[in-house]
Each structure stands twice: as structure tokens, then as C-alpha cells.
Amino acid sequence: MSKFMNLIAAGLASGATYGVFGACLTIWFRVCNVLNLAVGDFAMLGGLGTAVLIQVHGVPLGWAIVLDLFGVGLLAYIFDRLVLHFAFDRGRSEHGIVSVFFYTFGLSLAIEGGALLLFGSDLRAAPTLWSGQALHILDFNIERPAVLVIALAIVSGTALWLYLRFTVSGRAASACGESLIGARIAGIDSAKFRRWIFIMTAVLAALFGVLESPIIGFTVQTGPTISLLGVVAAGFAGFRRPGKAVVVGLLIGLAEALIQGYVSISNGDVILYGALFSVIIFRPSVLGLSALA
């Protein structure tokens, strides 16, 4: 029983990573139909940037987090004004969605290169925000930083779900992805939604990086791996439902942990992804892709 409960705790902690990034990817995809492949790199900037500000420049923890999140938000804003604005608002019909997709891929590479210059190639971690011994709840142990990561996944997924489901602004954000012309004739400023949700997801990813880096440690190459984990959860949420992406992310994390705990550590990922691809092939409706029709 203890082993099972500890696997559940470990699964929730790793599943939170899938969930947060699935949520970040889906909310922006919902607004502009493009995957942001740089979202993992924003997390890397959160973890490494905060660590370097504290360890190299001696900035206090609280200020380091504030400065880092502000910097990430500013970077996202500048990228939107200099690149996305021209791609979406000025020449989208000429460039197409595929080109814009590669802009975020290019941003990912640029962030990685810039981070290598600024932070070096060392493994680093921001200090944990909640230190102390592992919590013992019911019959399992869970590290305190992992609790924060799970909480962030649940809070962000719930907040995004509530925003889309219950607010006029959330409906308008969805409309931008459904029909750009339809949104414009209703007076909805699609550029504003694209910009602010891009910035919000960048800052959310960076906050995740601050919380996650004490658990696994980050290098400048951590970003793309995290982005890919998010794509899996986002895909199973139909690329449009951030709340569902968090739930799916947590379930994938649980399945991963249980397979590795009870079936095979070395082949756990192969079995898990085989099962996931089987679902995609034989029950594509679970992806919710009909919503894109």
C-alpha cells in the first residue's frame, strides 16, 4: 500500500509538469491556432535566471523571482511586438500558420543560445520556496517543492478553465481562434488577446521553472524537453482545453509512475507512449479534435 501511495505522489508530481505546460500550450493555441514551442524555454529562464540572480549576483530570493518573472514577461512582450505582430496582424495570410509555428521554434533556439551565454552550461537550481522534510500524508511521503508544483498545476488549470467557461473575455479569446474575421467584425481585438495570453503563459511557465528547478535541476537544454511533455498533454486535451490538459497531464504522470513501479522501470516510457498512441489511433475522438472542424 505504501509503495502504491508513494508512486501516486511521484506520478502527481511529474504529471504536474505535463499539466502546466499542456495548459500553457492549449490556451495560446485556442486563441491563435499555433503551438508555442518556446514555452519550456521560458520555464528554463525562470529556474536558471532566478538561480543565477541569487547565486552569482546575491539578489534576495523574493526580488530574484520578481525580477526574473518581469524579465520573462518583458521578453515575451518584445517578441510579440517585433515578430508575432508582423506575422499575425500584418501578413498572416501571406505567411501562414506553419511559418508562425517556426517563429516560436526559432524563439526557442534563440532563448537557448542566449541562456548559454548568460548562464553557462552548468546544472543549476533555484532555492526551494518551501524547505523542510518531506510531508507524510496518509501512507505516503511527498517532497514539499513537489506539493508546490502540483498546486500550481491545479490552480492554473482551474483558473484558466473558469476564465474560458464563465467570462465574456474568455469567450472572446476563444472566438479569436475560431474565426479571426468573425472576431474582428464583433470588435474583438485578437492581437490584444494573443499578446497578453502569450505573456501570461510565459510568466506562468517561468514560475513553474522557479518551483520545479529545486526538484530536478535545470540546464539551458531543459526547455525543449519540457515543451514536448506539454505537447502530449495538450494533444489529449484537443489543443483547446487547458483545464482538461492539467487533468490529462496528471493522469499521464500517474500512469507513468505506476507502470514504472509495477511493470518495468526501463521500458516504462515505451509502454506508456505505446498505450497513448494506441488511444490516438483507435479512439481519436478522445483528442477532441472534432472541435477544430
Next chain:
Amino acid sequence: MSLTSGALEVENVAVHYGKFIAVSSASFSLAPGDFVAIIGPNGHGKSSLVNSLAGLVQRSGEVRIDGVPLPSRNPKAAVAAGLVLVPERRHLYPGLSVRDNILLGSYVKTSRFFAEKAWEDVADVLEVFPELSELLNQRAATLSGGQQQMVALARAMAARPAIIMLDEPCLGLAEAVSKRVYEWLVMMAATKVTILLVEENPVHALEVADRALEMFKGVMSVPDMATFAKEQQP
């Protein structure tokens, strides 16, 4: 209804796409409550004209609503001033419900935060389109062409417009459905909203409109109705 009364003045409006001139000169005015059709063959600038008035494309020239100038390429300003477009091919939000499609027509005017409260403010459009009451939770993509056109009209009415511009509202619809669309337009006209109807088929348009304007090779003119009627006879 809108705070504006629905007088529209268009003066020397021109629309260019690079070197291509879609509208070289258009001037006309509508009084509040007018129902005017813009007729003319496809590709002669009718859609470009109404798209430019709605702020979707850049234009030159002067546009005034109740005497107040309307900025170019600013759809939000157009909707806020009471000028609303029902575009060709409708451009609904296919993955959203009928309720959300209608609700978002009021996006510029509503100050509500929660969608449910905002819906209460626009639900009265169902009095004009009662058939939509049973379809509110259905996704727009699953509706028939006629039902989608009804949603597009209801979305426009939810904006509390003073002036509605309709671009080819019967395009792609069966004859029987087109007749229904024209019945809805007559019902909307009864609410005293000013209507500018773009229609390639002059026979249909002149059945419901008070008068007509013609666009030909990007130039607007007033057609000679006597000659026009003779040309349309079988």
C-alpha cells in the same frame, strides 16, 4: 437599440489592395431607417466597400455616422458607433455554441464580466429569431446554412446596431431558405435599424429594399430603375 440614430454618410471612399483598385470612388448617404441595396456583378467592389466601412480593410475618404467621423481600419470603433457587418459566408465561431456566437455580438458594448449576465442583456434578440431558442447549446458548426445565417443576423442584432450591413446573405443557400432570410431582413427593418444590403441578384434585393445603388468597376452610381426593371424581365 444603439445610442446613434443610424445616419450614414460615405464620401469619396476608395479601397486599394496594393496596386489593385477595388473601389475607386463611392459616395452615398443613408437616413435613419433606410433599407438600401448595393447591387452589381461579382468582383466590382461591393464587398470591399462594406468591409472597409466595417473597418476590416484600409480605406481613404470620409465616413460619418450621425455626423461623427469614423476612423479607418478600426472594427471596434465601427461596432461602438453602431455600424455592424454580417459578412459574406457569415464567419461564425464554429466550435462555440449558438448562445456564445450571439453573445459575442455584444462584446464591444457590454460591461459585464460574467457571460451569463451578459447573455441576459442580449437574450431579447430571440424575439426576432425564436427558432434559435432550441439551438442555443448546439455548436454553430453543426447547424444548417440557413440556421447559421440566422445566428449571424442574431449576432449582429446583439450588437444593438444603428446600421447593419449584410454582404450576400443568401450566398450558398437554397431558394426556399433565401426567401426566409429576406423575411428576417424585413423583420429587422421593422425595428427601425438602417440596412445596407449587398446583393449580386438585383431581383431579390429590390423586392425588399427601398432603393438601390450600383457598383460597377469600383465606381458607385444610382441605377436607372426603369431600364433595370426591363433588363430583369424574362
